[in-house]
Amino acid sequence: MDAASGRTLALPEDASAHGHRIDALLATNHRLEGLLALVVLGWLALAVWRFHKARRAAADGGTRRSRTLVLALALVTFGVVDGTLFVRSLGYVDEVLWNFEVPVKHPDTVRLEVNARQWTWEARYAGEDGRFGTADDVVTWSDVRVPVGVPVWVQLSSTDVVHGLALPNFRVKLDAVPGRVNQTWFQAAREGTWEVACYQHCGTSHYKMRGTLTVMAPEAYRAWLREASRQATRAYDAADSAAHWGWAWKEAP
């Protein structure tokens, strides 16, 4: 176990090009929350200690001034803590998470269809011809491969129950819902092998719905896809209906 993944109080190691923005926001947020917890609980402890069995209690339910103070304190806290969270989260959402311009415009974007099934992740690549639903489509089981440094555009569905695609090291989570194609994208920042997890309870073996995500050098990825595509064409069986779960690639949402 390497040092980075061994730290209990840390997020899973970040291997994506954009995840650091979420991580930084979480770190800021936790510092603010920690500070707030200290102040509030410290104040509570101080109040209990200082006024324990005090001889005289105030006879009123607060003055106009003390009530204004409460409202002002609440508004300031809300503005600072919720405000940073809101603004920076909105920035991430607009520029990364829900901004499909990036994968749409990038010339080397990798398109990937993922079908979740009890209890495996089926991944489909368009193959050499660049079109889905043809004989050279490459299909893998719980073994996803992507090149480093380019956007990976994922379209996701499910054949049976609701699953949840999680790439913890890429800050990606998306439900796989039967009858719908959900979309997301991410970009790997470095090569390596990471884990694909299911985060929605999907039956008894839910905990075993584990896959691997291998981030490869672009040349190695191209070579792998070419070879896999050739083999797929050779092994193609038009009568095998279970193998034809793919869909025509959808527009960006």
Place this chain on the structure above:
Amino acid sequence: MKALLSTDHKVVARAYLWAGLGFLGVGGLMAMLIRWQWGWPGRPVPGLGWALPESGGALTPPAYTGLFTMHGLVMVFFAITPLLIGALGHFVIPLAVGARGMAFPRLSAWSFRVFAAGGALVLVSFGVRLGTASAGWTSYPPLSAAHVFTPGVGQTLVMVGVVCAAVSSFLGAVNFVVTVVRCRAPGMGWGRLPLTVWGLFFTSVLNLLFVPVVAVATGLVLMDRVVGTRFFMAGAAVTGGGGDPLLYQHLFWMFGHPEVYILILPAWGMVGDFVAFFSRKRAHGYRGTVVAMGAVTGLSGLVYAHHLFTSGMAPMMGRAFMTLTLIISLPAMVMFLNWLMTVWRGSVRLTVPMVAALGTMVVFGLGGLSGLALGAVATDIPLHGTMWVVGHFHLTMAAASFLAVFAGLYFWFPKMFGRHLHTGLAMGHVVSSAVLFVAVFGGQLMAGYAGQLRRLYDPYQYTFLKHLLSLNQWTSVAAFALGSAQLLFVVNLVWTLRRGRVAEANPWQVGTLEWTCAPSPPPEDNYAEVPEVLRGPHELSQPEVYERLGRDWIGQAEALPEESKASTPEAQPALGGAG
């Protein structure tokens, strides 16, 4: 049996109390088993050989899925709800508003009967072939809706049980709302209601609005499951086309999110009252607190879709629900600060209910803070579906409402049974529970931050979670300690009911109607004479009361010696908004 026949709200309340405590024990034992599995996966559970002979007492994946499903369902629908609302609500509301009983006494009895029927179905489900429900407490279809995914009659029985619990909550809510609106004693204006009553009132409003939604959603799943409709079964391999599984998620969370407030509003109300009572002063910003609780109630249904940030929702919806979700933290902060200001400049008495209320504040505060990151889309993504979520909602829904249940129980026990629980045992119970809650659910927050997904039978299947084993073991040890600490309460209860000290008339020296106008326990009609309410619920440490009565409290319906003379028409305006 008497409980099933009686229409006296106090008898119904006690029936809910015993049933709720029983289910709390069942749900708690299931939690211990889940914690065992995360600490020592696949290892036989000591003493469980009789239940799982094939595996020698080790939890199997099917047994485990049944456990976490039923732990959630039992705790939400059959433990916290009946304890907070069924028991404390039924007991306190009529007494606190000065009524002779509930508005519809027979409806009270029916709400308990329907609840008991649901509870019986749940208990039966553990004994059927293929076991109890296993689709998670959220029961997402198609998993919950098709026999191929959740075979056996257990899932069906439990979902019928949930519908029963929902119907029971709805009946109770009708009764509470009408009782508070129509049956208040003369002079009991809205501004004189104890905050507990306000909390229970808002909870009942939410139950009226949103419980039918969950009943419908569950009913439709049952139809998919039993009759073969396809409301929620689109594109699933087993069925072909038809409905939409996501529709269920919207319906479920439209109830499921307000449910969080349904379970916490009565707790907030009690905290508001108890910090005032035991700081010996009026609640700071009473009206602000009530408005804040009302604002949370009003917003509660508008934030539900933050549970669906990762469901593939339209970006426009994501932005809208993020905004609304963060806004709801503002009234919560106002309320919290008002509690703090109530303690400030008070004369703090650390009685058991007060310590439990302070503990509620601490765990609720931590729970609320840990929820902020789940309210914003970007930070929700790494934490969604992890133990962070579990830790967060257990701090707010489990720890806070549990401590509030016990605050309320320790407070009203003398009124319910005429006896005092042992203070030392009670204090040990409350303090150790509060500390251990923070340890257990804090451990869950840490595991979730490090990425541990919830509900995994064996989290260590994933290499990136392997290093969390020792953290999980420590958390489990804390959980077992927490479970054991509950024995303090059980011992106290048994001992007190047999030979506890007989309670004095007004042990807490507060002015609310139940303590100042009725004996303990109150007779069938509560009040020999319906009290006429003259003042608010927290009239403590008032100088003129000191002066004339020589004590720091005065009953809500008690006239000051001179006041009776002075209550001539020209003196009325000085009392202010009497109702």
